[in-house]
Amino acid sequence: MIMTNLETVPGKTITAHYGLVQGSTIRAKHVGRDIMAGFKNIFGGELTGYTELLKESRDESMQRMQEQAHEMGANAVINIRFSTSSVAQGAAEILCYGTAVRVQ
Incomplete structure (x- = not known):
């Protein structure tokens, strides 16, 4: 499966258009990650637990x-595009969407 954020696939011809496709997941923060993030907020640095979660x-x-x-x-x-939204305290949705096509 070819996946791209371009509006076409270079060197390919779109022969069929199937429409919008999407995938999403909702994730909550982890207590252990929150504790480590709290320390990082004091001392600075990357929040690697959240980087991995995202x-x-x-x-x-x-x-x-x-x-x-x-x-x-x-x-x-x-x-292809990504979007995120908060759905509850400490939980967020990550949405990925794009246009499904057939190319040759």
């Missing part, structure tokens, strides 16, 4: 979007 969330939401595109018959997803 990477895992992006990967999972992209995988879900890719599975939806595959089920529609697409072999590529173009114009």
